[in-house]
Amino acid sequence: MNRPTEAAKHAMKPTPLVLYLRTFFLYQLLRFVLVNLRMLTMIWKSHG
């Protein structure tokens, strides 16, 4: 887009449930564990 875009109209938008889960403590606690495991795997793969 050459100018500040109107493409935002066509962008995918999160539903209210998705927005809620982004900061819902218990769900994010689970994601915290899983994301850390994912990152530790990445670190292990990268340290050769």
Next chain:
Amino acid sequence: MARVVVLGAGVAGHTAALILRRKLGRAHDVVVVTPNRLWNWIPSNIWVGVGLRTKDDVTFELAPVYHRAGIRYEQALAAELHPEGDVGDATPYVLIERTEPDRRGVREKITYDYLINATGPKLNFGATPGLGPEGNSLSVCTVAHAEQTAAALAGAIASMKDGASLTFLVGTGHGTCTCQGAAFEYAFNLEFEIRRAGVRDRARIIFITNEAELGDFGVDGMQLRVGGYVIPGKIFAESLFAERGVEWIVGTHVRKVEPGRVEYETLDGELHELPFDFAMLLPPFRGADLKAFDGAGRDISAEVFAPSGFMKVDGDYQPKPYEEWRAEDWPKTYRSPKYANVFAAGIAFAPPHAISRPRTTKNGTPVAPAPPRTGMPSGVIGRTVALTVVELIEHGSAARIHEASLANMGAACVASAGAGFWNGTAASMTMFPVVPDYERYPGYGRDLGHTTGEIGSAGHWIKEILHHLFIYKARARPGWWLIPE
């Protein structure tokens, strides 16, 4: 007894120095040359730039850490490399220029047996007329710049509370910038703080970038496996911008920044103007201002460094089109092909080419994101080079040369989208490998099982923890070596 000189005390250089000191006996010297008195956890400069952290939160004095670790610390700029010594004495050395207030400009020689160039980027604000804090835009690249930006933001918020409506411009200040991720983080932290201040309805926020599409991040974008589909990262990136009401302009080269106005060119060759009240635009990078001379005093900088100023290492620097780029082009050992005892780590090494497809506008202006060298890869490279140097010192010709190609290395990145324990979020991303390998991973170039992204509070908590963890590690506190790069 061997002497290893490390130029630079950023992520790569500081990591290398600490590992060298830990692995080498005290009979060997480890010397760090850096113009800075302070170490800076650069990822948190974003939060300094929105007023959430102070300089003291993201920096510490280097001298006491190096003293405690047994590392010789020289506060100086590296000005010249003499890898062949001089006429009459072939001992290689670095010519340094002191930066302490009472010895500023004094030049001295430091000889070495091994050299690690980890000088990082030169912030090339001069590439765009009017760009930068000395000109007409703001920056968060250094903690001093970030403090200045935070003050400007506080003033802007105060104006909006008094009823003003303002335009905020965030992004890249040149067609060849890297660090789009940092600009992304700043845009969303800015939006978050303006919303927290209760004046979001008075702020128009525009993101301007040299990426051809959002989500490129200088790594040619990512493909994410979500809900049974493989989806371009662009879709998720645009989603966040749309959700938070941040407008965007892609495929741009900023030509000049005047007070309150930016002029930019787009891929179709058209020129545009955009007025702003607040602009945070990142500069392109060059290598540090370092020259090299042979034993006869002849300037050999063009043989040792690429035209970008970054040091050539064991990469394939033959110019080739995007379609012929290969994972094998990327360096593995970061060793100079000209001098076997010289290495370049972190941002200081010359990439063989970009990762993202380079483009030019219809007028021939390059719009080509440069490849990022973020914290994790830089730390891994610093560690790898340090381990190689230890091997060379202890085992000579039987040394095991360690490797860490970006085409065989992943990255874990956390991009903050707003800070706060209960309502802050960040995008947690992993990708493997950093440099796509289409032969190993046909179609997508990356392992989809290890290339992931999600946004939530978990990411923010991780980013906070990383802030404290890496400052602890950099201070060489007990057990620091247990924290991986």
